[in-house]
Amino acid sequence: MAAEPIRETRTDNMMLNMGPSHPAMHGVIRIVVELDGETVVSSDTEIGYLHRAFEKEAENATYNQVFPYTDRLNYVSPIINNVGYALAVEKLLGLEVTERCKYIRVLMSEISRVCDHLTCIGASAMELGAMSAFLYMIEAREFLWELVEQVTGARLTIAYCRVGGVKADLPENFEQEVATRFQKVREVLKDVDGLLTRNRIFIERMDGVGVISKEEAIDYSFTGPMLRGCGVPYDVRKANPYLVYDQVSFEVPTQTGCDNYSRYLVRMAEIVQSMRIVEQCFPKMPKGPINVDHAGNVMEPADMVDTAKIGKTHDLPLIQLELSPNLEGLEKKQHREVMAPDKGVVLPAKNDTYGNIEGLMNHFMLIMEGWGIQPPVGEVYQAVEGANGELGYYVVSDGMDKPYRVRVRPPCFAFVAGLHKMIDGGMIADVIPTFGSINMIAGELDR
Amino acid sequence: MGVSDFFTSKLDHIVGWARKYSIFQYPFVTACCGMEYMATACSHYDVDRFGAGLPRFSPRQSDVLFVVGTISHKMAPVLRTIYDQMCEPKWVVAFGVCTCTGGFYDNYSTVQGIDTVIPVDVYIPGCPPRPETVLDGLIRLQDKIQHQKR
Amino acid sequence: MSETTSVTPESTSSQPPAESLVLRKLRERFPDRVLETHTHRGDATAVVPRDAAHEIFRFLKEDEDLSFEMLTDLTAVDYLKMKKSPRFEVVYHLYSLTHNHRVRIKIPVTEAQPEVDSIVSFWSIANWYEREVWDMFGIRFRGHPDLRRILLYEEFKGHPLRKDYPKNKRQPLVTAKM
Numbered sequence: 168m169a170a171e172p173i174r175e176t177r178t179d180n181m182m183l184n185m186g187p188s189h190p191a192m193h194g195v196i197r198i199v200v201e202l203d204g205e206t207v208v209s210s211d212t213e214i215g216y217l218h219r220a221f222e223k224e225a226e227n228a229t230y231n232q233v234f235p236y237t238d239r240l241n242y243v244s245p246i247i248n249n250v251g252y253a254l255a256v257e258k259l260l261g262l263e264v265t266e267r268c269k270y271i272r273v274l275m276s277e278i279s280r281v282c283d284h285l286t287c288i289g290a291s292a293m294e295l296g297a298m299s300a301f302l303y304m305i306e307a308r309e310f311l312w313e314l315v316e317q318v319t320g321a322r323l324t325i326a327y328c329r330v331g332g333v334k335a336d337l338p339e340n341f342e343q344e345v346a347t348r349f350q351k352v353r354e355v356l357k358d359v360d361g362l363l364t365r366n367r368i369f370i371e372r373m374d375g376v377g378v379i380s381k382e383e384a385i386d387y388s389f390t391g392p393m394l395r396g397c398g399v400p401y402d403v404r405k406a407n408p409y410l411v412y413d414q415v416s417f418e419v420p421t422q423t424g425c426d427n428y429s430r431y432l433v434r435m436a437e438i439v440q441s442m443r444i445v446e447q448c449f450p451k452m453p454k455g456p457i458n459v460d461h462a463g464n465v466m467e468p469a470d471m472v473d474t475a476k477i478g479k480t481h482d483l484p485l486i487q488l489e490l491s492p493n494l495e496g497l498e499k500k501q502h503r504e505v506m507a508p509d510k511g512v513v514l515p516a517k518n519d520t521y522g523n524i525e526g527l528m529n530h531f532m533l534i535m536e537g538w539g540i541q542p543p544v545g546e547v548y549q550a551v552e553g554a555n556g557e558l559g560y561y562v563v564s565d566g567m568d569k570p571y572r573v574r575v576r577p578p579c580f581a582f583v584a585g586l587h588k589m590i591d592g593g594m595i596a597d598v599i600p601t602f603g604s605i606n607m608i609a610g611e612l613d614r
Numbered sequence: 615m616g617v618s619d620f621f622t623s624k625l626d627h628i629v630g631w632a633r634k635y636s637i638f639q640y641p642f643v644t645a646c647c648g649m650e651y652m653a654t655a656c657s658h659y660d661v662d663r664f665g666a667g668l669p670r671f672s673p674r675q676s677d678v679l680f681v682v683g684t685i686s687h688k689m690a691p692v693l694r695t696i697y698d699q700m701c702e703p704k705w706v707v708a709f710g711v712c713t714c715t716g717g718f719y720d721n722y723s724t725v726q727g728i729d730t731v732i733p734v735d736v737y738i739p740g741c742p743p744r745p746e747t748v749l750d751g752l753i754r755l756q757d758k759i760q761h762q763k764r
Numbered sequence: 765m766s767e768t769t770s771v772t773p774e775s776t777s778s779q780p781p782a783e784s785l786v787l788r789k790l791r792e793r794f795p796d797r798v799l800e801t802h803t804h805r806g807d808a809t810a811v812v813p814r815d816a817a818h819e820i821f822r823f824l825k826e827d828e829d830l831s832f833e834m835l836t837d838l839t840a841v842d843y844l845k846m847k848k849s850p851r852f853e854v855v856y857h858l859y860s861l862t863h864n865h866r867v868r869i870k871i872p873v874t875e876a877q878p879e880v881d882s883i884v885s886f887w888s889i890a891n892w893y894e895r896e897v898w899d900m901f902g903i904r905f906r907g908h909p910d911l912r913r914i915l916l917y918e919e920f921k922g923h924p925l926r927k928d929y930p931k932n933k934r935q936p937l938v939t940a941k942m
Contacts, residue, residue, distance in 0.1 A: 187692050188642055190671040195644045195689060215915035216689045217644055220721040222900075223924060223931055235718065242646035258805050286649070305656040312653075323649055323742055385833050385861065388889040399861065406864050547805050548837070548857055548868060559837055561855065565846050576837040576857070584892040610645055613686075613915055688917045691938050721931050722924050723916070731938055 180208055185598065187216045193290055194609025196583065198590075198598065205595050210587045217609040225573035230256055230330050230540045233573060238324040240575060240611040244283035244554040246275045246315075248611075249328035252573075254409060255549035255560035256330045259542040262512060268332050268505045269410045270452040275327065276551075277441040277448075278315060281352070282308050283554030283606075284392075284434045284441075291431075291603025292363060295372050300359050307355040310348045317344065330540055331513040332506030342449045349442055356438060364435070373428035377589040377601030380425060387585035391556025391578050392437065393605060395421045396429035403552035415447045427604040512540050539568035555579050555606055577611035627760075633677070633703070634756040635665035640676035642696060645683030647710035647742040659745040664752050673699040678755065679732075684712035685725045697732045703762075705735045707755060710742050717741055784808070786830060786867045793823055799872075809868040817871055817881050824858060824867070825886050832858035832867065835883070838893035840873075840901045844927040850874040852903060856883075873903055882908040900925035 186197040195216035201208040221240060225233045237252045238245040250272050257264065264272075289304030312322045317338050319325035327334050338344075363369045379389075381397040394401055402419045404412040420436035422429035502516035514533055519526025532538050542564040550559040556578030563572040582605040589605075590598050643651060655661050655669070662668075670676040673696045685693055697706070708728055711717040714737045716726035728734060735758060738751035787801040787808050797816040802809055812820050824832045837857040844851055852873040859866050871880055882905035883890045894905040895914040902923035905911060913920065919937060922929050 187689065188696060190669075193643070194648070215913075215917075216686060216692070217684060218686050218688065218723045218915040219645075219684055219719050220723045220924065220931075223721055224719065227931055239646050242649055261805065286652075302657050305652060306658060309653060309656075309658045322653075322744065324646060383888075386888045388834050388836060388887070401861055545804050546807070546809075548807055548866070550836070557836065559857065561837065561839060561857070563841055571846065572841050574837070574839045574855075580892065581889055584889055687934065687936050690936065694938050722929070722933050722935070725936070726934075730936075 178203075183595070187213075190294075193603075194607060194612070196607060196609065196612070198586070198602075200590070200595065200598065202595060207590050207593055207595055207598065210590055210598075212583055212586055214583060214609075215613050217613040219610075219614065221575065221614040222573055225570055227569065229536070229568050230542075230570060233570065234326045234328060235324065238326055240577065240614065241283070241553060241555065241558070241608045242323060242610050243286050243608060244276075244279040245323065245325055246272075246279040246319075246327055247551060247553050247558065249326065250276050250410075251549060251551040251553070251558050251560050252562075253328040253330055254551060255547055255562045256540070256542065256570075257507075258547045258549050259545060259562055259564055260330070260509075260512060260540070262331055262507055262509055264332055264507045265505065266411075267336075267453045268507070270448045271333055271337060271505065272328065273410050273412065273415070274445050274448040274452075275315070275318065275333075277444045278311055280441045280554045281438050282311050282315075284438050285311075285352075287554075287603075287606040288359070288363075288431060288434055291427075291600060291606075292359075292369070294599050294603050295369060297363065297366075297369065300362050303355050303359050303362075307352045310351050314341075314344060314348050317341070329506070329513065331509055336501035336505050345445060345449075349446070352442070356435070360435065363431075370428060372597075372600050373426065373431060373604070374424070375426050375428075376593065376597045377427040377604060378425050379585060379589050383585065383588055384425070387588070388581040389556070389585065390581070391553065392430050392433045393556065393582055395419065395433045397425045398423040403550050403557050407550065409549075409551060411448075411451075412444075414451065415444050417441075417444050427600050430604045537568060541566060541568050550576070553578050553611075555582070555608070555611075558611075575611065575614060577614065579605060579607045579612050583607055583612055630760040630762065634759040637664075637666040637678050637752075637756075637759075638668060638670045638676045639666055639678045639680050640671070640673055640696070640700070641669050641680045641682055642693065643680075643682045644685065644689065645710075645712065647682045647712070650742040650745060650748065651680070651682045651709065654745040654748045659749065661749070661752065664749065664756065666752060673697075674701065676700060677704055679704065679706045680709050681706065681713045681728050681734075682709040684710075684717070684719060685728050685731070686723045687725060688723070690725050690731050693728065694731055705755060705759065706732055707751060708734045708737045709748065709751075711739050712741070713737075714739060786810075786824075786865060789827065789830060790820070790824075793827075794820060807868055808866070809870060811870045811872065814871050814873065814880050817883070820869070821856075821883050821886050824869075829863070830860060831862045832860045834859045834861060835887035835889055835893070836866070838890055838897065840897045840903055840925075842901060842925065842927045852878060852901060854880050854897065854903060878903045879906055880904075881906050884908060899923070902926065 181202045183200050183202055185200065187195045197213040198210055200210045221236050224236050233252060234249055237248040240248045285304045285308045289301040293301035315325060316322050319327040381399060384394055384397045390401060398421050400419045400421050405419055417440045420433050422432050506513045510529055515526040515529045520530045544564055544566045546563040548559055548561045550557050558578055559576030561574040562570055565571040589601050641651060653659060679697060679700060708714050712719060713728045716724050725731060736751050736755045738747055740747050787810060790798050790810050791801060794816065798810055798812055800811040824830050835856065836859045840852055840854045842852055850872045854871045854873055856869040857866065873880055880903065882894055892914060894908055895911060897903050898905065898911050899913045899915050900923055920935055
């Protein structure tokens, strides 16, 4: 018996509130969708739930104090944020960092990018029910975080860069460590590739979903994997090479599907490219003093200060200082390699700070409020390729020791602004994979 | 001590023991700490060993509210609503220094510690806390649940 | 900001002479409208008046030699403490995918009349960027379809990135009720 159509049913559209606290809204965002049945008629996105006033804080901190705040912008790939800000300030100063430092920055940025893509793919797979892929990816990320920890001393919020250099040199045997960890990461990637790339459920949820045309993507200033998933090979590392990206070979993967599945494929291919860059860096990097045999006595910093107090300073600069583990990689010989030779910007090596009056004065001059790094009056815009796309820093200096204005151009601000283009007209369940594929990071979205 | 007192204190002990190993947590994840929360929850550190492996994304079904990450003034009413929706008995864990005190964000938009909005049972410091610190905080919470007067 | 042409090492390879092409074409097309052009550290900058903004942006987007398809960034700076007059500047960063060049356009805005024309009709992303500038600086955009706060809440009074807004002046929505 055919069912009679129920004429009395009300057919008003329904407003549904997704977020701000929703399991699939990584971070905090609120999407208000208007539903007709299960179809999204229109949507409105509200952001700002994680507004932490980065730009105001940066105006009230000295140039080097801004680094910890930049870590917390895109907290999945903090090193790239560090590098972007450091490059912007160095551009303002007209300062060039050392060759080894450039390679270290590139290498660490790419490790960071791999972490970011692993998290993004893992989380969006989990939201589609593929919990195992998430667990694998997070495990792989854990291997890389151990690498990051060896270099920077922290897992996540690392504050590794300084204006004019990096905090410390790479540890010993880092190349071997990278090789073993990458081996594990590659195994995980192979597993995940097998689990997802040809998985019919995964493809049906991702393929042809969250489509945005190339023209619209450009109109909304999409960059990074989102734009490359629309077939535009725009990558800041190729278009405006910074650091040593013009000296390593890598490809810019693109896909033409303009949908979630294309973005997934682009990210998977980028992980491979990033690991390729890291491996190229080691043979090209100028040999640091890591392999140099340190001759001479080893002295505790406190002893060195005492010796200096009684006037025995003439041979102190030659003595190797035993630094606390926190300062490992910043001994005097390494300092030369990773920091630019500019006394007005870079803190002196700890040997000099503890060992002689010039070093101590130099240190004080840079630390004291109202002194420090004072770039000339001016403004610069520096873009780097963040994990999500073009990450730009616009820094204005008034000639004082604090930045007058720091503006971040967060890549995912554009994606979230264009989100309604991707979800309107689709099904409510498709909001989740689309939102997962844009990899929104609330820290950089709301700043 | 009478016989009835003996039984009620034993019963309290058993109830506390049962509760502390069946923590259904609501992860109120907002920011960077969420990355470490994920790391703690996944296989490497495995929070399941402490009976807290199953996050519930509905406040009605959860006992412990994990407030993970900075709370802004725009977010504070949402946090309050979530807290009010949870059923008794409930506990709150402030995960990371931003939730404890506001951390180094001392500005117009950031709540200076979530205890200005909701009561807190355990504070886990760190920016973000390492997974070991998180597990330590979880053990302290279990201890508190075990010895809580009912 | 003088006529400096110093270029940082990072940008030597990436800043072709096309930079000056943008500024040259702008000056040729609008000789009496462009207030000032300069290149500092390799960043080409043009300062234009408020009332010429629309025709200049149209030219930048539609001219074949320039074709700035992408509005990379839109923000503002409050020059209160640098005692610059007028007080605000709205800053646009444009990028051309076709020609791989960038330009920065600045529009001075007075404190008495903090208003510029909206450019949502040229680049859709401007919608959110302009909302953010309104939220943070209190600069209005004429012709914007939906100018409301974006990062902060409607109850918030004032515009926090103005230099005269105290850094830690809080306006909480809820307080403890224990």
